[in-house]
Amino acid sequence: MTKIILIVFLSVMTCTYSEARDEGEDPVLPPLHLNCTQSLTEFLLLRQETHLNRMVSAEEATTKLLKQTLETLVQVRETLNEVNAKMGGHIDTKPDGAVCQPPFTRVGERCLLLALQEQHTWASARQFCAGYGADLAHFSEANAFAALLDYVNTINFQKKNINVWVGGTDEAVEDTWLWVTGELMPRGPPFWGTYDGYALQPNAGTSQNCAVLWKADYYYMHDLPCTHKCAPLCQK
CATH class of the missing domain: 1.20.58 (Methane Monooxygenase Hydroxylase; Chain G, domain 1)
Structure with a gap:
């Protein structure tokens, strides 16, 4: 200017x-x-x-x-x-119209999250899942269990020796196994595995009150002490 x-x-x-x-x-x-x-x-x-x-x-x-x-x-x-x-992180829609938001993946009619990098006690694993608005996984029939096992093996493609918590326990009443939903858990094959090929699970009495997918037995269910550290399998 x-x-x-x-x-x-x-x-x-x-x-x-x-x-x-x-x-x-x-x-x-x-x-x-x-x-x-x-x-x-x-x-x-x-x-x-x-x-x-x-x-x-x-x-x-x-x-x-x-x-x-x-x-x-x-x-x-x-x-x-x-x-x-x-990478499997896309948003999936369940058959009932509900949406599986990442990091959850649709498996059948459920949204699942297997956190292999996490190691928790059974109670701590429930708290971990609660942080995602979920709880430990549960199932009631063989097809749902087969789909769950397929998902676990897909996530653990490196075959790491990691056991996986599911939402079953008999802490309230010994040998009365219940899901976290309050429903009775299925018993026997094809859900529960065996120890050394002959001892049918669960079989450890009051010392082992929480259900886990046992890696050494192809992820069939076993009972373990609830204080063990395993990876949480969360379900919405």
Whole structure:
């Protein structure tokens, strides 16, 4: 702005002095000549037009940049969705219309989460699942159990020697095995395994009151002390 004022002042003085010399008058504050005024007006209009053109160009560049950024973000979102789906973290819908939100995965009619990296007592495992609005897994028929075993073996594809807690216990009444829902647990094959190939589980009496999927027995159920550290299998 200071430069514009200076240019205007110098232009005015130049035009004034020039006219004064031509007419032989005193050059101190003579009236402005029409041509000088017109030249200054045209100069200012030209400068304003240039400024506006620059603003328009900058706005167009900004709009183009925002459009390119939006397109890039859309591509990133689509790529992340594809990667998430391949990793099993996509959102699944259960048959009843309920949604399995990550990190849960739909298995049959249930949403399951096996946290292999976690090691908890049975009670602590329930608290871990509760943090996700869930509880330890339970099942009542062979097909659901088979689907659960398939899920566990898929997650533990590295075949780590990790046992997995499920939501069964006989702590309240010895040898009356109940799910955390209060329902009776199924007994015998194909749910419970055997110890050394002959001793049918559960068989340890009052010393082992919590149900676990036992890795050494192909993840069939065994009874263990509830203070053991195992991975929680959560269900919604």
